[in-house]
Amino acid sequence: MALLDIRQRSGYLFLAVILGHILLISAQVNSRTGVPVLEQVTFGIFSEIQRAVSSGLNGVRRMWGGYVDLRQVKTENDDLKKQLADAQVALQAQRALADRAHGLEKLLELRDRVTLQTTAAEVIGGPATLDFRTVTIDKGTRDGLRPDMAIISPAGVVGRVVVPSARSAKVQLLVDRNAAAGALIERSRAQGVVVGAGEDRLRLENVSESADIVAGDTVVTSGIEGIYPKGFVIGTIESVEKNGPAYKRITVKPAVDFSSLEEVLVVTTPTPAHEADQGVSE
Amino acid sequence: MKAAGAILAVAVALAVQTTLARFLVRGSVAVDLVLVAVVYVALTAGPVTGMLTGTFAGLVQDALSSGVIGIGGLAKTIVGFLAGIIGTQFIVAQPLPRFVVFFSTTILHAVIFMGLYVLLDVRHFGTPYAAALGQAVGNAVVGVVAFQLVELLPGAMERRRASRTRLRR
Numbered sequence: 001m002a003l004l005d006i007r008q009r010s011g012y013l014f015l016a017v018i019l020g021h022i023l024l025i026s027a028q029v030n031s032r033t034g035v036p037v038l039e040q041v042t043f044g045i046f047s048e049i050q051r052a053v054s055s056g057l058n059g060v061r062r063m064w065g066g067y068v069d070l071r072q073v074k075t076e077n078d079d080l081k082k083q084l085a086d087a088q089v090a091l092q093a094q095r096a097l098a099d100r101a102h103g104l105e106k107l108l109e110l111r112d113r114v115t116l117q118t119t120a121a122e123v124i125g126g127p128a129t130l131d132f133r134t135v136t137i138d139k140g141t142r143d144g145l146r147p148d149m150a151i152i153s154p155a156g157v158v159g160r161v162v163v164p165s166a167r168s169a170k171v172q173l174l175v176d177r178n179a180a181a182g183a184l185i186e187r188s189r190a191q192g193v194v195v196g197a198g199e200d201r202l203r204l205e206n207v208s209e210s211a212d213i214v215a216g217d218t219v220v221t222s223g224i225e226g227i228y229p230k231g232f233v234i235g236t237i238e239s240v241e242k243n244g245p246a247y248k249r250i251t252v253k254p255a256v257d258f259s260s261l262e263e264v265l266v267v268t269t270p271t272p273a274h275e276a277d278q279g280v281s282e
Numbered sequence: 283m284k285a286a287g288a289i290l291a292v293a294v295a296l297a298v299q300t301t302l303a304r305f306l307v308r309g310s311v312a313v314d315l316v317l318v319a320v321v322y323v324a325l326t327a328g329p330v331t332g333m334l335t336g337t338f339a340g341l342v343q344d345a346l347s348s349g350v351i352g353i354g355g356l357a358k359t360i361v362g363f364l365a366g367i368i369g370t371q372f373i374v375a376q377p378l379p380r381f382v383v384f385f386s387t388t389i390l391h392a393v394i395f396m397g398l399y400v401l402l403d404v405r406h407f408g409t410p411y412a413a414a415l416g417q418a419v420g421n422a423v424v425g426v427v428a429f430q431l432v433e434l435l436p437g438a439m440e441r442r443r444a445s446r447t448r449l450r451r
Contacts, residue, residue, distance in 0.1 A: 017333060018356065022352075024352035029350055
Protein backbone atom coordinates (compact mmCIF):
# COMPACT_ATOMS: atom_id res chain seq x y z
CA MET A 1 0.00 0.00 0.00
CA ALA A 2 2.80 2.34 0.97
CA LEU A 3 4.66 1.37 -2.18
CA LEU A 4 1.54 2.22 -4.17
CA ASP A 5 1.41 5.67 -2.55
CA ILE A 6 5.04 6.33 -3.38
CA ARG A 7 4.47 5.26 -6.96
CA GLN A 8 1.58 7.68 -7.25
CA ARG A 9 3.84 10.50 -6.08
CA SER A 10 6.40 9.91 -8.79
CA GLY A 11 7.69 13.50 -8.63
CA TYR A 12 8.75 13.16 -5.00
CA LEU A 13 10.30 9.79 -5.67
CA PHE A 14 12.19 11.26 -8.62
CA LEU A 15 13.56 14.11 -6.48
CA ALA A 16 14.55 11.67 -3.73
CA VAL A 17 16.42 9.45 -6.16
CA ILE A 18 18.17 12.46 -7.76
CA LEU A 19 19.18 13.76 -4.34
CA GLY A 20 20.50 10.33 -3.44
CA HIS A 21 22.64 10.31 -6.56
CA ILE A 22 23.96 13.80 -5.91
CA LEU A 23 24.95 12.81 -2.37
CA LEU A 24 26.57 9.64 -3.67
CA ILE A 25 28.58 11.55 -6.27
CA SER A 26 29.53 14.34 -3.90
CA ALA A 27 30.87 11.91 -1.33
CA GLN A 28 33.34 10.53 -3.87
CA VAL A 29 34.53 13.62 -5.68
CA ASN A 30 37.06 16.05 -4.27
CA SER A 31 36.98 19.73 -5.13
CA ARG A 32 40.00 21.59 -6.50
CA THR A 33 41.08 22.34 -2.95
CA GLY A 34 41.20 18.61 -2.20
CA VAL A 35 38.11 18.58 0.01
CA PRO A 36 35.08 16.36 -0.77
CA VAL A 37 32.46 18.36 -2.68
CA LEU A 38 29.72 17.33 -0.24
CA GLU A 39 31.69 18.68 2.69
CA GLN A 40 32.60 21.88 0.90
CA VAL A 41 29.05 22.61 -0.27
CA THR A 42 27.53 21.83 3.14
CA PHE A 43 30.13 23.92 4.86
CA GLY A 44 29.78 26.74 2.31
CA ILE A 45 26.03 26.95 2.89
CA PHE A 46 26.27 26.72 6.66
CA SER A 47 29.08 29.27 6.87
CA GLU A 48 26.82 31.82 5.16
CA ILE A 49 24.26 31.28 7.93
CA GLN A 50 27.00 31.71 10.51
CA ARG A 51 28.16 34.86 8.71
CA ALA A 52 24.62 36.32 8.79
CA VAL A 53 24.10 35.51 12.47
CA SER A 54 27.55 36.79 13.37
CA SER A 55 27.11 40.05 11.46
CA GLY A 56 23.70 40.54 13.09
CA LEU A 57 25.14 40.03 16.56
CA ASN A 58 28.12 42.24 15.76
CA GLY A 59 25.76 44.95 14.58
CA VAL A 60 23.84 44.82 17.85
CA ARG A 61 27.08 44.77 19.80
CA ARG A 62 28.49 47.72 17.86
CA MET A 63 25.26 49.63 18.36
CA TRP A 64 25.40 48.92 22.08
CA GLY A 65 29.07 49.88 22.29
CA GLY A 66 28.70 52.95 20.09
CA TYR A 67 25.52 54.56 21.38
CA VAL A 68 24.54 53.11 24.69
CA ASP A 69 27.69 52.13 26.49
CA LEU A 70 29.55 55.44 26.16
CA ARG A 71 29.85 55.96 29.87
CA GLN A 72 33.06 53.98 30.23
CA VAL A 73 34.70 55.31 27.09
CA LYS A 74 36.60 58.13 28.81
CA THR A 75 38.11 55.82 31.44
CA GLU A 76 38.83 53.18 28.83
CA ASN A 77 40.43 55.78 26.59
CA ASP A 78 42.78 56.89 29.36
CA ASP A 79 43.66 53.27 30.11
CA LEU A 80 44.32 52.57 26.45
CA LYS A 81 46.58 55.63 26.14
CA LYS A 82 48.58 54.38 29.09
CA GLN A 83 48.74 50.88 27.59
CA LEU A 84 49.84 52.35 24.28
CA ALA A 85 52.63 54.27 25.92
CA ASP A 86 53.75 51.13 27.76
CA ALA A 87 53.55 49.17 24.52
CA GLN A 88 55.64 51.73 22.70
CA VAL A 89 58.32 51.44 25.33
CA ALA A 90 58.15 47.66 25.12
CA LEU A 91 58.30 47.91 21.34
CA GLN A 92 61.50 49.89 21.53
CA ALA A 93 62.99 47.21 23.76
CA GLN A 94 61.77 44.44 21.45
CA ARG A 95 63.13 46.26 18.44
CA ALA A 96 66.52 46.47 20.05
CA LEU A 97 66.35 42.77 20.86
CA ALA A 98 65.17 42.00 17.34
CA ASP A 99 68.07 43.93 15.85
CA ARG A 100 70.45 41.95 17.99
CA ALA A 101 68.77 38.66 17.07
CA HIS A 102 68.77 39.67 13.42
CA GLY A 103 72.50 40.23 13.53
CA LEU A 104 73.05 36.88 15.20
CA GLU A 105 70.84 35.07 12.70
CA LYS A 106 72.66 36.61 9.80
CA LEU A 107 75.90 35.66 11.41
CA LEU A 108 74.90 32.05 11.84
CA GLU A 109 72.95 31.87 8.54
CA LEU A 110 70.14 30.06 10.27
CA ARG A 111 67.20 31.99 9.02
CA ASP A 112 65.68 30.71 5.79
CA ARG A 113 62.56 32.84 5.69
CA VAL A 114 62.46 36.49 6.59
CA THR A 115 58.85 37.59 6.65
CA LEU A 116 55.48 35.97 6.97
CA GLN A 117 52.58 37.21 4.92
CA THR A 118 49.36 37.14 6.88
CA THR A 119 45.71 37.95 6.30
CA ALA A 120 43.50 39.06 9.16
CA ALA A 121 40.26 37.12 9.55
CA GLU A 122 37.31 37.27 11.89
CA VAL A 123 35.84 34.24 13.61
CA ILE A 124 32.21 33.99 12.52
CA GLY A 125 31.17 30.60 13.84
CA GLY A 126 31.96 27.78 16.18
CA PRO A 127 31.91 24.00 15.69
CA ALA A 128 28.76 22.24 14.45
CA THR A 129 29.29 19.37 16.87
CA LEU A 130 31.09 19.29 20.15
CA ASP A 131 33.29 16.40 19.06
CA PHE A 132 35.21 18.68 16.73
CA ARG A 133 37.11 21.76 17.86
CA THR A 134 36.76 23.97 14.82
CA VAL A 135 35.82 27.55 14.07
CA THR A 136 34.69 29.29 10.91
CA ILE A 137 36.52 32.40 9.71
CA ASP A 138 35.32 34.97 7.21
CA LYS A 139 38.11 34.53 4.67
CA GLY A 140 38.20 31.85 1.97
CA THR A 141 39.74 30.86 -1.33
CA ARG A 142 38.91 34.29 -2.78
CA ASP A 143 41.35 35.72 -0.27
CA GLY A 144 44.02 33.22 -1.20
CA LEU A 145 43.35 30.69 1.55
CA ARG A 146 44.19 27.05 0.96
CA PRO A 147 44.04 23.90 3.06
CA ASP A 148 46.81 23.51 5.65
CA MET A 149 47.53 27.20 5.99
CA ALA A 150 48.52 28.04 9.55
CA ILE A 151 46.29 30.22 11.70
CA ILE A 152 47.94 32.27 14.41
CA SER A 153 46.99 35.00 16.84
CA PRO A 154 49.09 37.51 18.74
CA ALA A 155 49.13 35.06 21.67
CA GLY A 156 50.30 32.06 19.66
CA VAL A 157 49.33 29.24 17.33
CA VAL A 158 45.60 28.71 16.75
CA GLY A 159 45.30 25.93 14.18
CA ARG A 160 45.15 25.29 10.47
CA VAL A 161 42.72 25.71 7.57
CA VAL A 162 40.97 22.43 6.76
CA VAL A 163 38.04 23.33 4.50
CA PRO A 164 38.20 26.60 2.58
CA SER A 165 35.10 27.70 0.69
CA ALA A 166 34.94 30.80 -1.50
CA ARG A 167 34.22 33.31 1.26
CA SER A 168 34.93 31.42 4.47
CA ALA A 169 37.04 28.64 5.86
CA LYS A 170 36.81 25.97 8.50
CA VAL A 171 39.74 26.04 10.91
CA GLN A 172 40.82 23.05 12.94
CA LEU A 173 41.98 24.32 16.31
CA LEU A 174 45.16 22.94 17.81
CA VAL A 175 43.11 21.50 20.69
CA ASP A 176 41.09 19.28 18.32
CA ARG A 177 41.63 15.55 18.75
CA ASN A 178 42.97 15.21 15.21
CA ALA A 179 45.30 18.19 15.42
CA ALA A 180 49.04 18.01 15.92
CA ALA A 181 52.09 20.19 15.49
CA GLY A 182 55.82 19.71 15.70
CA ALA A 183 57.01 21.30 18.94
CA LEU A 184 60.18 22.45 20.59
CA ILE A 185 60.98 23.32 24.19
CA GLU A 186 62.38 26.82 23.88
CA ARG A 187 64.82 26.46 26.80
CA SER A 188 66.29 23.00 26.19
CA ARG A 189 65.48 22.65 22.45
CA ALA A 190 63.95 19.23 23.19
CA GLN A 191 61.66 18.12 20.37
CA GLY A 192 58.25 16.49 20.42
CA VAL A 193 54.79 16.60 18.94
CA VAL A 194 51.97 18.57 20.48
CA VAL A 195 48.59 16.88 20.00
CA GLY A 196 45.10 18.07 20.80
CA ALA A 197 43.06 16.30 23.42
CA GLY A 198 39.65 17.68 22.51
CA GLU A 199 39.67 19.71 25.72
CA ASP A 200 41.39 22.93 26.70
CA ARG A 201 44.81 21.36 27.17
CA LEU A 202 47.38 19.87 24.80
CA ARG A 203 49.67 16.89 25.22
CA LEU A 204 53.33 16.78 24.32
CA GLU A 205 54.23 13.38 22.91
CA ASN A 206 57.13 11.58 21.20
CA VAL A 207 59.60 13.08 23.62
CA SER A 208 62.97 11.48 24.17
CA GLU A 209 63.75 10.07 27.63
CA SER A 210 66.82 12.28 27.80
CA ALA A 211 64.87 15.46 27.04
CA ASP A 212 64.99 18.18 29.65
CA ILE A 213 61.44 19.35 30.29
CA VAL A 214 60.08 21.00 33.40
CA ALA A 215 56.81 22.73 34.25
CA GLY A 216 56.77 26.33 33.12
CA ASP A 217 58.86 25.73 29.98
CA THR A 218 57.66 27.53 26.88
CA VAL A 219 56.67 25.30 23.95
CA VAL A 220 57.10 26.69 20.45
CA THR A 221 56.51 25.29 16.99
CA SER A 222 59.38 23.42 15.38
CA GLY A 223 58.00 23.74 11.85
CA ILE A 224 58.88 20.12 11.18
CA GLU A 225 55.42 19.23 9.82
CA GLY A 226 55.65 21.97 7.19
CA ILE A 227 52.46 23.75 8.19
CA TYR A 228 53.26 26.02 11.11
CA PRO A 229 56.10 28.54 10.89
CA LYS A 230 58.97 27.82 13.24
CA GLY A 231 59.26 29.55 16.59
CA PHE A 232 55.64 30.50 17.28
CA VAL A 233 54.39 30.03 20.83
CA ILE A 234 52.14 27.04 21.44
CA GLY A 235 51.91 27.27 25.21
CA THR A 236 53.66 26.45 28.45
CA ILE A 237 54.32 23.12 30.15
CA GLU A 238 51.73 22.75 32.90
CA SER A 239 52.65 19.38 34.33
CA VAL A 240 55.14 16.60 33.72
CA GLU A 241 54.43 13.05 34.84
CA LYS A 242 57.24 10.53 34.65
CA ASN A 243 57.24 6.75 34.76
CA GLY A 244 60.82 5.90 35.62
CA PRO A 245 63.11 7.62 33.13
CA ALA A 246 60.36 7.89 30.50
CA TYR A 247 57.86 10.70 30.26
CA LYS A 248 54.35 9.40 30.93
CA ARG A 249 52.27 12.47 30.33
CA ILE A 250 53.24 16.05 29.57
CA THR A 251 50.41 18.56 29.65
CA VAL A 252 50.68 21.85 27.81
CA LYS A 253 48.54 24.86 28.57
CA PRO A 254 47.86 26.63 25.26
CA ALA A 255 48.91 30.25 24.96
CA VAL A 256 45.73 31.00 23.07
CA ASP A 257 42.36 31.13 24.80
CA PHE A 258 40.34 29.13 22.28
CA SER A 259 37.04 29.92 23.98
CA SER A 260 37.26 33.63 23.20
CA LEU A 261 38.80 33.78 19.74
CA GLU A 262 37.56 36.74 17.74
CA GLU A 263 40.25 37.68 15.27
CA VAL A 264 43.05 35.58 13.88
CA LEU A 265 45.80 35.81 11.30
CA VAL A 266 46.12 33.39 8.40
CA VAL A 267 49.70 32.74 7.36
CA THR A 268 49.59 32.92 3.59
CA THR A 269 53.32 32.56 3.05
CA PRO A 270 53.88 29.26 1.23
CA THR A 271 55.13 26.59 3.61
CA PRO A 272 57.02 23.41 2.64
CA ALA A 273 53.68 21.53 2.80
CA HIS A 274 52.07 23.87 0.25
CA GLU A 275 55.09 23.80 -2.00
CA ALA A 276 55.12 20.00 -1.88
CA ASP A 277 51.40 19.92 -2.75
CA GLN A 278 51.94 22.24 -5.68
CA GLY A 279 54.83 20.14 -6.86
CA VAL A 280 52.66 17.04 -6.80
CA SER A 281 49.77 18.74 -8.60
CA GLU A 282 52.08 20.12 -11.28
CA MET B 283 6.74 -8.96 -12.41
CA LYS B 284 7.37 -5.65 -14.11
CA ALA B 285 10.47 -5.12 -11.96
CA ALA B 286 11.78 -8.60 -12.75
CA GLY B 287 11.31 -7.95 -16.46
CA ALA B 288 13.13 -4.63 -16.22
CA ILE B 289 16.04 -6.14 -14.31
CA LEU B 290 16.24 -8.99 -16.80
CA ALA B 291 16.22 -6.56 -19.74
CA VAL B 292 19.01 -4.50 -18.19
CA ALA B 293 21.04 -7.59 -17.31
CA VAL B 294 20.74 -8.97 -20.83
CA ALA B 295 21.61 -5.59 -22.35
CA LEU B 296 24.59 -5.25 -20.08
CA ALA B 297 25.80 -8.75 -20.83
CA VAL B 298 25.51 -8.20 -24.57
CA GLN B 299 27.08 -4.76 -24.31
CA THR B 300 30.12 -5.97 -22.36
CA THR B 301 30.50 -9.02 -24.56
CA LEU B 302 30.30 -7.01 -27.77
CA ALA B 303 32.69 -4.38 -26.51
CA ARG B 304 35.51 -6.89 -26.33
CA PHE B 305 35.30 -7.58 -30.03
CA LEU B 306 35.33 -3.99 -31.18
CA VAL B 307 38.38 -1.87 -31.81
CA ARG B 308 39.44 0.19 -28.75
CA GLY B 309 36.44 -1.18 -26.89
CA SER B 310 34.15 1.58 -28.08
CA VAL B 311 30.58 0.71 -28.99
CA ALA B 312 28.33 3.05 -30.97
CA VAL B 313 25.25 1.70 -29.22
CA ASP B 314 24.52 1.87 -25.49
CA LEU B 315 22.28 -1.17 -25.18
CA VAL B 316 21.69 -0.53 -21.49
CA LEU B 317 20.35 2.92 -22.27
CA VAL B 318 18.17 1.43 -25.02
CA ALA B 319 16.79 -1.05 -22.48
CA VAL B 320 16.09 1.73 -19.98
CA VAL B 321 14.23 3.85 -22.53
CA TYR B 322 12.34 0.80 -23.80
CA VAL B 323 11.22 -0.13 -20.28
CA ALA B 324 10.30 3.50 -19.55
CA LEU B 325 8.20 3.84 -22.71
CA THR B 326 6.33 0.61 -22.03
CA ALA B 327 6.01 0.73 -18.23
CA GLY B 328 5.87 4.41 -17.23
CA PRO B 329 8.01 7.00 -15.42
CA VAL B 330 8.47 5.30 -12.03
CA THR B 331 9.54 1.97 -13.47
CA GLY B 332 11.64 3.79 -16.07
CA MET B 333 13.32 5.87 -13.40
CA LEU B 334 14.05 2.90 -11.13
CA THR B 335 15.32 0.88 -14.06
CA GLY B 336 17.56 3.80 -15.02
CA THR B 337 18.87 4.05 -11.46
CA PHE B 338 19.61 0.34 -11.28
CA ALA B 339 21.18 0.17 -14.74
CA GLY B 340 23.25 3.32 -14.28
CA LEU B 341 24.59 2.31 -10.88
CA VAL B 342 25.51 -1.14 -12.13
CA GLN B 343 27.31 0.42 -15.10
CA ASP B 344 29.08 2.88 -12.81
CA ALA B 345 30.13 0.10 -10.47
CA LEU B 346 31.55 -1.86 -13.34
CA SER B 347 33.44 1.11 -14.73
CA SER B 348 36.23 2.99 -13.00
CA GLY B 349 34.35 6.27 -12.90
CA VAL B 350 32.42 8.03 -10.21
CA ILE B 351 29.57 5.85 -8.96
CA GLY B 352 26.34 7.78 -9.39
CA ILE B 353 26.98 9.90 -12.46
CA GLY B 354 25.72 7.26 -14.88
CA GLY B 355 22.97 6.42 -12.40
CA LEU B 356 21.86 10.04 -12.26
CA ALA B 357 21.89 10.42 -16.04
CA LYS B 358 19.91 7.24 -16.63
CA THR B 359 17.48 8.04 -13.80
CA ILE B 360 16.59 11.36 -15.42
CA VAL B 361 16.39 9.80 -18.88
CA GLY B 362 14.23 6.91 -17.63
CA PHE B 363 11.86 9.25 -15.83
CA LEU B 364 11.48 11.64 -18.78
CA ALA B 365 11.08 8.81 -21.29
CA GLY B 366 8.39 7.31 -19.05
CA ILE B 367 6.54 10.63 -18.93
CA ILE B 368 6.75 10.91 -22.72
CA GLY B 369 5.44 7.36 -23.02
CA THR B 370 2.41 8.12 -20.85
CA GLN B 371 1.64 11.61 -22.15
CA PHE B 372 2.11 11.05 -25.89
CA ILE B 373 1.33 8.31 -28.34
CA VAL B 374 4.67 6.78 -29.17
CA ALA B 375 3.53 3.81 -31.23
CA GLN B 376 5.07 4.53 -34.63
CA PRO B 377 8.70 4.03 -35.66
CA LEU B 378 9.37 7.74 -36.27
CA PRO B 379 8.26 9.04 -32.84
CA ARG B 380 10.12 6.15 -31.24
CA PHE B 381 13.23 7.05 -33.22
CA VAL B 382 12.95 10.65 -32.04
CA VAL B 383 12.53 9.58 -28.40
CA PHE B 384 15.51 7.21 -28.47
CA PHE B 385 17.62 9.81 -30.30
CA SER B 386 16.80 12.71 -27.99
CA THR B 387 17.12 10.70 -24.78
CA THR B 388 20.56 9.52 -25.86
CA ILE B 389 21.64 13.10 -26.49
CA LEU B 390 20.21 14.14 -23.12
CA HIS B 391 22.02 11.26 -21.45
CA ALA B 392 25.31 12.27 -23.07
CA VAL B 393 24.87 15.89 -22.02
CA ILE B 394 24.17 14.96 -18.38
CA PHE B 395 26.84 12.27 -18.18
CA MET B 396 29.67 14.19 -19.80
CA GLY B 397 28.53 17.50 -18.36
CA LEU B 398 28.75 16.18 -14.81
CA TYR B 399 32.19 14.70 -15.35
CA VAL B 400 33.47 17.96 -16.83
CA LEU B 401 31.74 20.04 -14.16
CA LEU B 402 33.36 18.02 -11.41
CA ASP B 403 36.71 18.19 -13.20
CA VAL B 404 37.08 14.43 -13.01
CA ARG B 405 37.36 13.63 -16.69
CA HIS B 406 37.44 15.53 -19.97
CA PHE B 407 35.96 14.32 -23.23
CA GLY B 408 37.49 16.61 -25.85
CA THR B 409 34.93 17.25 -28.62
CA PRO B 410 32.43 14.40 -28.30
CA TYR B 411 29.74 15.74 -30.70
CA ALA B 412 30.30 13.22 -33.50
CA ALA B 413 30.50 10.31 -31.08
CA ALA B 414 27.35 11.44 -29.27
CA LEU B 415 25.44 11.86 -32.53
CA GLY B 416 26.63 8.46 -33.76
CA GLN B 417 25.52 6.82 -30.54
CA ALA B 418 22.17 8.62 -30.68
CA VAL B 419 21.51 7.32 -34.22
CA GLY B 420 22.69 3.83 -33.25
CA ASN B 421 20.53 3.73 -30.13
CA ALA B 422 17.52 5.02 -32.05
CA VAL B 423 17.87 2.38 -34.78
CA VAL B 424 18.36 -0.46 -32.29
CA GLY B 425 15.48 0.81 -30.15
CA VAL B 426 13.04 1.03 -33.06
CA VAL B 427 14.08 -2.41 -34.34
CA ALA B 428 13.67 -3.85 -30.83
CA PHE B 429 10.15 -2.44 -30.60
CA GLN B 430 9.26 -3.79 -34.04
CA LEU B 431 10.64 -7.23 -33.22
CA VAL B 432 8.81 -7.47 -29.91
CA GLU B 433 5.55 -6.33 -31.50
CA LEU B 434 5.78 -8.26 -34.74
CA LEU B 435 7.40 -11.47 -33.57
CA PRO B 436 4.37 -12.96 -31.75
CA GLY B 437 2.09 -12.19 -34.74
CA ALA B 438 4.57 -13.65 -37.23
CA MET B 439 4.93 -16.83 -35.19
CA GLU B 440 1.19 -17.13 -34.90
CA ARG B 441 0.77 -16.76 -38.68
CA ARG B 442 3.47 -19.36 -39.31
CA ARG B 443 1.80 -21.80 -36.92
CA ALA B 444 -1.55 -21.21 -38.62
CA SER B 445 -0.12 -21.78 -42.10
CA ARG B 446 1.49 -25.07 -40.97
CA THR B 447 -1.84 -26.24 -39.59
CA ARG B 448 -3.51 -25.41 -42.91
CA LEU B 449 -0.87 -27.35 -44.88
CA ARG B 450 -1.39 -30.48 -42.75
CA ARG B 451 -5.09 -30.42 -43.53
